[in-house]
Amino acid sequence: MSGGADVSGGARRDGERPPGSGYDATPYLPEHGGLAAYREAAADCRGCPLFEPATQTVFGEGRDDARIALVGEEPGDQEDRRGEPFVGPAGRMLRKAIEDAGLGDEPAYITNAVKHFKFEPAERGKRRIHKSPSLREVSACRPWLDAELRLLSPELVVALGATAARALLGSSFRVTKERGTPLPLALPPDGERQATVVATLHPSAILRSDDRERAYEGLVADLRAAARALAGG
Ligand code: URA
Numbered sequence: 001m002s003g004g005a006d007v008s009g010g011a012r013r014d015g016e017r018p019p020g021s022g023y024d025a026t027p028y029l030p031e032h033g034g035l036a037a038y039r040e041a042a043a044d045c046r047g048c049p050l051f052e053p054a055t056q057t058v059f060g061e062g063r064d065d066a067r068i069a070l071v072g073e074e075p076g077d078q079e080d081r082r083g084e085p086f087v088g089p090a091g092r093m094l095r096k097a098i099e100d101a102g103l104g105d106e107p108a109y110i111t112n113a114v115k116h117f118k119f120e121p122a123e124r125g126k127r128r129i130h131k132s133p134s135l136r137e138v139s140a141c142r143p144w145l146d147a148e149l150r151l152l153s154p155e156l157v158v159a160l161g162a163t164a165a166r167a168l169l170g171s172s173f174r175v176t177k178e179r180g181t182p183l184p185l186a187l188p189p190d191g192e193r194q195a196t197v198v199a200t201l202h203p204s205a206i207l208r209s210d211d212r213e214r215a216y217e218g219l220v221a222d223l224r225a226a227a228r229a230l231a232g233g
Pocket of ligand 1 (some may be wrong): 072073074075079085087
């Protein structure tokens with residue numbers, strides 16, 4: 001997957017977060033430019049404290065003319081080390097599910113609601129244990145997701161798991177109840193353009209499920225519903 005070609009334009013490099021400003025990525029956003037300019041600027045984001053222990057920012061990947069944007073929660077351990085979203089076990093399973101749902105040939109852009117890995121060290125050993133981002137961290141990172149959606153203007157957004165679904169559809173959204181249902185999504189900056197959004201379980205939840213086969217079939221069924229929505233049916 002490749003990013004956009006337009007690297008022109010004015011990343012503001014404010015350095016550290018201004019004191020007392022709260023968590024917010026906005027000061028780090030370039031004033032203009034394409035996905036590549038945004039990716040480059042996001043590498044220096046200090047909009048919330050998650051940048052500090054993380055190895056690097058993991059920005060979205062994919063073509064800037066993609067009709068589909070897939071949004072996860074935050075990068076995991078492997079994504080943090082490699083600097084790319086969904087390259088670990090959850091990502092491998094997601095790619096298979098996309099194929100099985102018939103969306104494999106459709107160029108997609110893949111990103112996360114939060115661009116840094118949040119973790120705590122395991123009590124013993126060197127493992128880093130994933131921690132879900134707080135609401136404050138999700139909203140601090142929101143300007144990056146909004147910028148990605150604005151630049152892509154996708155026809156279909158797939159929200160992978162509760163964090164992404166709530167970021168996009170509001171805090172009362174319940175993935176378990178409303179998964180697989182195509183819904184309208186007003187796109188940034190002003191809602192003038194609309195996409196269809198389909199929420200589904202997070203691939204990591206499928207990997208943790210007691211009945212993995214059934215959970216996987218559920219994911220594929222939701223992605224098929226998304227594929228039908230993309231085809232206009
Ligand atoms: N889980 C996510 O939500 N995103 C990733 O990039 C990897 C795992």
